[in-house]
Amino acid sequence: MKTSLTWIKDLVPGIKDVSVQEYTDRMIMSGSKVEFCTDLAKDIDKIVVGQIKEIAPHPDADKLIVCQVDVGSETIQIVTGANNVHEGDKVPVVLDGGKVAGGHDGSLTEGGIKIKKGKLRGVESFGMMCSIEELGSTRDMFPEAPEDGIYIFPEDTEIGADAIKLFGLDDVVVEYEITSNRVDCFAVLGIAREAAATFGKEFVPPEVPETGNSEDVNSMISVEIKDTDLCKRYTGRIVKNIKIAESPEWMKKRLRSHGIRPINNMVDITNYVMIEYGQPMHAYDLSKIAGNKIVVKRAANGDKFVTLDGQERTLDETVLMICDGEKPVGIAGIMGGENTMITDDVTTMLFEAACFDGANIRKSSKKIGLRTDASSIFEKGLDPNNAIEAMNRACALVEELGAGEVVGGVCDVYPVKKEEITLPFEPEKYNKILGTDLSEDQMLSYFGPLEIKYDAAKRELIIPTFRQDLLSYADIAEEVARFYGYDKIPMTLPKGSSVKGGISxxxxxxxxxxxxxxxxxxxxxxxxxxxxxxxxxxxxxxxxxxxxxxxxxxxxxxxxxxxxxxxxxxxxxxxxxxxxxxxxxxxxxxxxxxxxxxxxxxxxxxxxxxxxxxxxxxxxxxxxxxxxxxxxxxxxxxxxxxxxxxxxxxxxxxxxxxxxxxxxxxxxxxxxxxxxxxxxxxxxxxxxxxxxxxxxxxxxxxxxxxxxAGTKKYNGFSNFPASTRDISMVVPKDVLAGQIEDIFDKKGGAYLERYELFDLYEGSQITAGFKSMAYSLVFRAKDRNLADTDVNEAMDRILKALEGTGVKLRA
Amino acid sequence: MREKLESMMKKSIEEINAAESLDVLNDIRVKMLGKKGELTAVLKSMKDVSPEERPKVGQMVNETREAIEEKLKEAKERFEEEALKHKLANEKIDVTLPAKKIPVGHRHPNTIALEEIEDIFIGMGYEVVEGPEVEYDYYNFEALNIPADHPAKDEQDTFYITKDILLRTQTSSCQVHRMEEGRMPIRMIAPGRVFRSDEVDATHSPSFHQVEGMAIDKDITFSDLKGTLAEFAKEMFGEDVKVKFRPHHFPFTEPSAEMDVSCFKCKGKGCRFCKGEGWIEILGCGQVHPHVLEMSGIDPNEYQGFAFGVGLERIALLKYEIDDMRLLYENDKRFLDQF
The missing domain is CATH 3.30.930.10 (Bira Bifunctional Protein; Domain 2)
Incomplete structure (x- = not known):
């Protein structure tokens, strides 16, 4: 989620003078994690509106011209290679010592490029006229800008004015990581509300006046939701006598700061409301809606549908569709259909602001392989009460911009109204979880800016429906902690029962x-x-x-x-x-x-x-x-x-x-x-x-x-001398050392302490099919000197057993 | 007689002093003290001495003998000392020659980091437990407050085996197993392998490790969580490391936080290592959600506590300044040898 800092400050005037650093630091500590902060003007400086008074050819270069430019305070000479400027044009001018963000080919230079006065082919130049690319933006954002040429301002632009401000580049775009529980913060208004609570200042949302003429939309269209499990609410309003035009500069600036390209007033309004309210909207050409009717229902298995990007999509019965009296006109919450697409000759439009089941949108979007701005918001699961507010805001903007005539009334199908929930106010529980000792008043002071109301008589908190994440005392404890300050909570170590640690x-x-x-x-x-x-x-x-x-x-x-x-x-x-x-x-x-x-x-x-x-x-x-x-x-x-x-x-x-x-x-x-x-x-x-x-x-x-295996036990060792016997054997090749050692183990008796192979030979000295092996056997008793007979008896047993395997003693 | 003995002694001492080898010394011994030696001859001639004088003469002979023997011994020790010196001098080696290579193996950096983490928590009374890597959906998600349609389930890019069996995406599943045992209080850490369907790159791997931690008792608070993890950070990254707890969201904890530590490279000033922020994100944590306790059969009105999860590779990469996660799974000897 991105917001323009200027926009947030307009909604929370009390933080007008807060620095970017303080804003991000405090927002992070109250839970709106700031990922990036981009100062749009960081690489541009000293750029004003100038008017070209006179153009003369360059004496020594065919491709250059010499312009006299009025920049308000003075008239300066600028040499340029641009060929799209004329005398009288108003253009952005970087003054001596200023900066541009990059080249006119759109390449950006980290830190910007310094512009200094100098000579071009022998003629002095005191500044530079810029293209939109040199300002660090694109023709995508400023479609009126010429391709490969100097940007030209409208004729009524004030000479000497700050061009950075005119372009809306005197802004900082803050990008937040919004966690999945805070659906309300995927909207500028949501972030502004958090900012107001963080700084303890007033939140001033836009005023939305009543809109609409004396007609009733319900006489023009009807809406039916067949699958109420997947569509919680559907609101529709109609705008007629549409006058497609450019949006005003203030709206374009805000859209651009959010990375959205201004297109025309109607499209811009839906985009604007989507970022402002976090409510995606859709617009249909009413003349293409058959039967004056909208039906919201599941698709049938195998249905095909062409979305407005021209792609044919295959659907199944889990996908929710918006249909008219005859045919599907859009995939709910994901993308509209080509068949009802708005074209330039549209005169009457149906606005849709609905609330769909988030999980279903997510699944459908995956299944179809189409994830849009709208679907990525819907899939979070929206507050149905927000839909009508967004709808009314859009209609108010239509009237404000003079983009058309809003028809009176709302077509609102809302089968189960979402009500505010209440939670008991349990300050001692919050303190017990947090390990704090905060007073009731202190806690209550945090709730006001969050629009959580307190019913003192019932000792209950009333939770606004847009805060879908507040469901239990633990959630409230977190709100208390956030605005008291995680950093102010003390650091302690657990008390209580001691425990034994260790590994398995x-x-x-x-x-x-x-x-x-x-x-x-x-x-x-x-x-x-x-x-x-x-x-x-x-x-x-x-x-x-x-x-x-x-x-x-x-x-x-x-x-x-x-x-x-x-x-x-x-x-x-x-x-x-x-x-x-x-x-x-x-x-x-x-x-x-x-x-x-x-x-x-x-x-x-x-x-x-x-x-x-x-x-x-x-x-x-x-x-x-x-x-x-x-x-x-x-x-x-x-x-x-x-x-x-x-x-x-x-x-x-x-x-x-x-x-x-x-x-x-x-x-x-x-x-x-x-x-x-x-x-x-x-x-x-x-x-x-x-x-x-x-x-x-x-x-x-x-x-x-x-x-x-149990515990190891000490077995003692013998101080009596050992008696060693070596045996040298001719062994059939297929008799393994393991077999011979097995005989030692079994027949060696109690005095055989250890044995060791000290020679192994296979080769020409030995009869084919045999190998020579020599072992040293060590005998020892724990309690006495061994007699020869003790050892001889053991050796006899071993030798006898060895004979049975075909082993022969070597002479 | 006395004169004779004195001159014998004088002569012997001169000869001993002049001797140049052990052999010469031996000759002197034989000549003087041997069976046919001069001093022995004097003893033999005692029969000619008057009985009154005999003890005196005897004593003189013995004294002479002892004196010569003493001298001989001294001389012998001198020779031996010199011989040893000579021998040692000849045995001199160049100690700067290369060492003999005794092969010694190296522990994987993940394991080194893990053992350090384990030791810190064992010291605080935590038991180390494990759980299955192939896990039921219930333990990985549902029992952790992530029901079927929860968006967090998608975020984690789970590898599935069947509808109900998956490769665990987090060691948090071990919390549930431990809670279900019912033994109270709980102080546990659970290290282990987890899986997420991330393509391999310098900072991602489809298989990595986490260490889960949990402490449950009658009154373990969020401030205990802060204190415990601050202690951990200090032991792991150094006494002067600072910690910062930021609000965050995890479905199975509430309140939840992420913990940052001050960059131990630049001490918080901001450097390439911490991307100029001065802080490095280390772990996620929070008070165990009452519903999670309840689902595992623990009464949240009686018990409460905290849980946390650390990415082991993250710690290892940071601590040992390893710049590419792929190195951890390539097992190149030149990499492993550095730990």
Whole structure:
């Protein structure tokens, strides 16, 4: 919402001398947030009306002329290249030391361009005559201005007058962010009312006299609302003997300051009332209305209608139409029809000021794909009582401007009148919410300028109907706070019951994940939760049942991810393409697993801890170490518990991983994640040229085990010497280290403290189909020196079990 | 005898002082104190001394021995000291050579900012809670006083899954879940991911994060809201930061406000950072609307309090002077390494 500050000051004369800064500061603090403030004259200065007395050719330039210009106080010589001026013309003249806003091509220069006296091709020039563009405006706003030439004032313009004022550029346009609850503030009158209340000055709205001749409009037209749910009120008045003309300068100035191009008196009046009252109006050529009748009703499915922009629109039964006795003549609240469009030969016009259901207008406007100035106001949901006021104001302007003859009476269909509501006056409640101690009188003093009346006998507040946002004591408390001053309310801290703060176990586990990752060189990344369905192809997967967004930003953001790898690989790919070396990333983010498609209940949001890396040290076993570190810190590996890494999976399981370098991670028999090198074809799909390792942990599973893990207990350690035995084995290739270690764990007995693989060899020295492995096993008792027999017994059990797997001891 | 011993001692000391290595010292030791050494020989010759003189001579021999040993020890320590000095001098390194790279990861700026916010509020007794990202329309809108046809619903450009299920547009939905639990009083913050159908650009992202906050008790006032959030701003942006509360509108709070902080870059003078205004808008807040309390089963006549919502990215961008929001989701190592 924009307003001209001059206009506001006309409506609130008491703030005439308030500076722009003070105005915006105080309006912001009372709730009318000022977004921009544009001083229309900021880049123009010292521009007066001058009359060209004499034109002579330039002695040395064919395209220049030398003019003697009377600027009131003196006559000065100006050299110009313009070819549209004549002796006697009155033109805007920038004097020596003045400023223009830009070039005559319409380009604007921040801060303006200084104009100084100087010589043009040897002839002195003491100023410059300007085009409308050089004043920072456009021919759109001043259609009378010539194309590519100096602006020419009407003949009766006073010589030497301030041209900036004449153009109405001595104004400041203030743009506000109006919140959706304050429909009344999408009008100059609404802003002025707020300004009056903010500054405690009187609000002087325009006086609207009675209008109309002795005829009765109701004898000329009748109105019927068929769908009263969508049209709360319809008012119509008729103007006849229309004399289309230009609007007066004061009206054009105000329209221009709001960015509205003046067209002619009738169009200008409807636009003027729309910004002044916040009530869109429409005008029909009465001669084109069939049957002297207006019917407001829903369209039928599939109806076609040509709006006045010449476009054919397809309608359905939710769209409200304005019809005459035979046909639709407009889409209610959005745009009129081509068929009743006002043309220059119009003689009689029907003015419409109505109130439509805001939500319906919003939906229709979206559906039709047509959002107009009118619809964007209607969709906020207007006060039906404002419609008649706006209508009468428009008719008063018609009479004032002599634009036509207003027919007496109003055609007003208003099925359910909107009445003022009352709220109890509850000062103690307002103080309790605000933490203030304001007196009743102080509170009541704020209500007067807002036109909230107080019934002292009933202790009730009477709320004007244009304040649709005031419905409860909390709303009134806000009014009190706004005009007492948010800044005056003290700052305190809550008293009362003490409470215990903290984070959940899930968040603690996330902190562990972050710490372990970062200590291992992984940086945290974040990606979107939605992605393209093509992700499954890129990952060589069969598509999962994924949740589809019904109105996505595009196909690339259309499904909720069911696997976290795409985000990781995309980010690694970004880094690889930018030649970042040795990249390690981790992410904590959800995947969304639907319980049924289409969704009937919320999906399972499973947080995934995803790790990925390429570059130095990026191998499977480093990643396995990081995963184990995390599981250890999460408490899963206490008391000798282990995560099991198993390559056993179905042929097509985890197709995005290298078939020989992938594993599921199990804990106590349950799947908690997976790890592996990324399949080379997947890497090529992501444009990554280096070997890449990833791991994914399903955090809800880890959390479950982490919570069960309980408190760590100190187990003591032994001061008795260890007894170490090395075994060197020839192992069939398909026997995994995990199987051998499983035998150590099961058969090693109580004294086996730890074991370590210290040699692994596959190659020419070993029989084909076998590999050589050597482990060091450390035995120790807590309470005594171990005897050889203790260790020998354990080793015998281990060796016997190993034999069963085809393992042979090396000589 | 005495003379003999004294000359032996003198000679030994001279030799020790003249010695140039540990080996020479050792030779001196052997020559004097060894089994066949000179001093040992003197001891052996004690049998020739009269019994009355023996203790005296014995004492003299021992004193001589101790004196020589003392000298030898001193000399040895001197040699060792020198040897160590020499060794250390040879081990000198160029400490300005590059450090070995121990890979260390970096936390995402969003997380750093979030942890800071969490710590501030945990310190004030707030619990940190979470809610679902895919959410029922009811929790995201209706229970927050945004009924079906409310214009605010359009303003937020919601991603829908079905008619009733959507991607939450605000973490305010977590307020409702927490209120429905019924435990009183409430002091909570709820960080999380939210979604709005904004095209990606330098200041917009279809997915970003908010931190919702709420405090409900018997008499938590708007002035408590101001005090609490001023405290937060000071902890987050520095002691000398000023706050300004402006009236605003949110359907689920009344009265509502937006909080600005004085620009921490120019200290409120106005700069490019704060677009010349001296103030930066940080968050929206207000007293929880009585109808919102009621809908979640809390009696507004008994309980009242405040709620607020902060855009996490906004805080991170401001605090770390990041000029393009897209950087937060690209995950370029060169960006992440700076945090």
């Amino acid at each position: 176990k899930k968040m603690k586990l996330e902190r562990i994940a972050r710490e372990v990752s970062e200590f291992n060189g992984f940086s945290q990344m974040m990606t979107y939760s939605f992605e393209s369905p093509k992700v499954y192809d890129k990952l060589l997967m069969k598509p999962d049942d994924a949740i589809t967004i019904s109105n996505p930003l595009g196909e690339d953001f259309s499904i909720m991810r069911t696997i976290s790898l795409n985000g990781m690989l995309t980010s690694l790919s970004t880094n690889a393409n930018r030649r970042n070396k040795d990249v390690r990333l981790y992410e904590l983010g959800n995947i969304y697993v639907p319980k049924a498609i289409p969704l009937t209940e919320l999906p399972d949001e499973r947080e995934q801890f995803t790790l990925g890396m390429y570059g130095e040290g990026a191998d499977f076993f480093t990643m396995k170490g990081v995963v184990n570190d995390f599981l250890l810190k999460a408490g899963l590996l206490d008391n000798g518990k282990k995560a099991v890494y198993t390559p056993e999976m179905a042929e097509d399981e985890r197709p995005y991983l290298h078939p020989g370098r992938k594993a599921n991670i199990l804990f106590e028999g349950e799947l908690i994640g997976f790890i592996g090198e990324v399949h080379p074809r997947v890497l090529s799909n992501y444009g990554i040229k280096q070997s890449t390792v990833i791991a994914v942990l399903d955090m809800p599973e880890v959390l479950k085990f982490s919570e069960d």
